Amino acid sequence: MSIEVIERHESQVRTYCRHFPALFKRAEGSHVFDSQGRRYLDFLAGAGSLNYGHNNPYLREALIGHLNENGICQSLDLYTTAKADFMEAFFDHILAPRNLADYRLQFVGPTGTNAVEAAFKLARKVTGRHQIVAFTRGFHGVSLGALAASAENGKRRAAGQPLNNVLRAPFEGYFGQKVDTIAIIEKFLDDPNSGWEAPAAFVVEVVQGEGGLETASPGWLQRLAALASRLGSLLIIDEIQTGCGRTGDFFAFEASGIKPDLICVSKSISGFGLPMSLLLIRSEHDQWAPGEHNGTFRGSNLSFVTATAAIRHYWLTGDFIGEVRANAVIVRSGLNEIASRHRGVSVVGRGMMLGLRFSTEGRADAVSRACFEQGLIVETCGPHGNTLKLLPPLTTPEALLEEGIEIIARCTALSESRTELLAGAA
Numbered sequence: 319m320s321i322e323v324i325e326r327h328e329s330q331v332r333t334y335c336r337h338f339p340a341l342f343k344r345a346e347g348s349h350v351f352d353s354q355g356r357r358y359l360d361f362l363a364g365a366g367s368l369n370y371g372h373n374n375p376y377l378r379e380a381l382i383g384h385l386n387e388n389g390i391c392q393s394l395d396l397y398t399t400a401k402a403d404f405m406e407a408f409f410d411h412i413l414a415p416r417n418l419a420d421y422r423l424q425f426v427g428p429t430g431t432n433a434v435e436a437a438f439k440l441a442r443k444v445t446g447r448h449q450i451v452a453f454t455r456g457f458h459g460v461s462l463g464a465l466a467a468s469a470e471n472g473k474r475r476a477a478g479q480p481l482n483n484v485l486r487a488p489f490e491g492y493f494g495q496k497v498d499t500i501a502i503i504e505k506f507l508d509d510p511n512s513g514w515e516a517p518a519a520f521v522v523e524v525v526q527g528e529g530g531l532e533t534a535s536p537g538w539l540q541r542l543a544a545l546a547s548r549l550g551s552l553l554i555i556d557e558i559q560t561g562c563g564r565t566g567d568f569f570a571f572e573a574s575g576i577k578p579d580l581i582c583v584s585k586s587i588s589g590f591g592l593p594m595s596l597l598l599i600r601s602e603h604d605q606w607a608p609g610e611h612n613g614t615f616r617g618s619n620l621s622f623v624t625a626t627a628a629i630r631h632y633w634l635t636g637d638f639i640g641e642v643r644a645n646a647v648i649v650r651s652g653l654n655e656i657a658s659r660h661r662g663v664s665v666v667g668r669g670m671m672l673g674l675r676f677s678t679e680g681r682a683d684a685v686s687r688a689c690f691e692q693g694l695i696v697e698t699c700g701p702h703g704n705t706l707k708l709l710p711p712l713t714t715p716e717a718l719l720e721e722g723i724e725i726i727a728r729c730t731a732l733s734e735s736r737t738e739l740l741a742g743a744a
């Protein structure tokens with residue numbers, strides 16, 4: 319068994335495996351192991367879909383129990399006990415304590431982009447308008463509707479057709495911290511001759527996961543929410559990567575106190591890495607006709623089981639999120655120290671969604687490659703892959719966080735000489 323059979327037969331479109339070309343076999347907590355038994359520390363964690371770590375024992379036990387009892391696996395959208403359990407746990411322990419109990423829950427196809435498609439379709443139906451305002455560096459998925467809102471040109475070109483009905487607006491800080499981008503957007507939308515019309519919706523990430531960990535401040539989000547409300551446009555918050563505790567709250571928008579019209583949730587919601595995606599809809603916007611937006615795999619029962627176990631184990635008290643915040647302080651201070659030792663390196667992100675931004679092109683990739691050689695899986699994001707993005711499982715013990723930061727520190731130092739060599743060769 320080797321990676322050659324995969325490389326021979328799998329489409330060229332494969333991507334993460336090109337950066338981390340090992341043959342992985344087992345995984346436990348914050349570690350994955352390849353077929354040779356080599357151990358890797360995993361700061362990629364399924365691109366943020368494994369917030370509770372690999373094969374989390376509490377979730378695994380619930381899953382095995384469900385399977386052993388011949389629990390329902392596939393049910394379309396028939397009522398099941400697994401779904402009822404999930405909805406009860408999610409409403410009682412996640413939504414109600416955050417004053418979000420007046421949202422309806424729509425299960426969509428199992429991936430994040432499905433939630434974004436449903437959000438856009440619903441916003442257009444509710445408002446009778448067609449434009450969506452999306453932001454620079456935003457990422458919302460690669461199916462055509464969501465891709466239209468995603469900003470990365472390489473992915474957009476692959477559409478092979480025009481991507482329509484999206485207006486691109488500058489995210490907070492896009493022109494530097496002194497330029498008020500909400501004022502710019504407001505100017506366009508208040509001027510009947512600007513060429514802009516009031517949109518069906520604004521779609522935004524609070525921390526831009528693929529775009530380079532740019533963060534929107536609570537004040538900026540509040541003003542965006544007020545603008546959307548004044549214009550009769552819906553505000554869609556894409557919490558697909560930021561959600562489920564990653565930024566130090568269950569939802570990244572919580573600190574702003576806003577009540578988005580629609581919230582997209584996926585990646586870590588099942589907790590076990592099983593596919594699951596949902597759209598939260600403020601109840602007055604739940605204007606779907608029955609069956610108007612359909613799909614075979616809307617809410618897998620196995621995902622419901624692990625999602626419920628994750629909520630019951632980690633979210634009934636404040637202990638878990640308290641640890642996440644404490645760990646975030648540790649990671650940030652480790653990264654600050656690295657940044658202080660090198661020129662052209664800065665710390666970006668929020669909570670446990672932190673990264674190192676490198677001003678030299680290619681350096682973040684060089685660091686990522688060197689880390690992999692030393693047993694740490696950590697990817698890059700942002701324009702030209704300029705940002706090393708750390709997404710360790712939120713359950714990672716302090717000692718392993720320190721171990722990962724140590725490797726990043728070593729590889730950042732190494733890359734100083736390596737990128738100079740590369741620059742010399744080019």
Ligand SMILES: *Cc1c(COP(=O)(O)O)cnc(C)c1O
Binds near residue numbers: 431523527584585
């Ligand atoms: C991953 C991601 C998506 C798309 O989810 P898929 O499951 O890959 O379709 C959308 N938005 C954000 C912010 C994401 O991180």
